[in-house]
Amino acid sequence: MASSAVNRWLRPEVYPLFAAVGVAVGICGMQLVRNICTNPEVRIIKERRAAGVLENFEEGEKYKEHGLRKFVRNKSPEIMPSVNKFFSNPN
Incomplete structure (x- = not known):
């Protein structure tokens, strides 16, 4: 059963799909990290959240x-x- 799933999805025809999805996930992850780390409106540390607006x-x-x-x-x-x-x- 597992062998047929591997044979179905690990074909050379599917590699561009994996690459496109990988790039999209990478861009989303990069934007998420950028927003969490550098956005002035996002405050993770409790002391900075207490400052208000x-x-x-x-x-x-x-x-x-x-x-x-x-x-x-x-x-x-x-x-x-x-x-x-x-x-x-x-x-």
């Missing part, structure tokens, strides 16, 4: 303006710009 705009701005957002800010919203330019600007 803080108006710490600098920390919130630092959280919002992370490195990926700064990197893509001035980029064009295209997935493959060279292919788009090739088909939209014929010579």
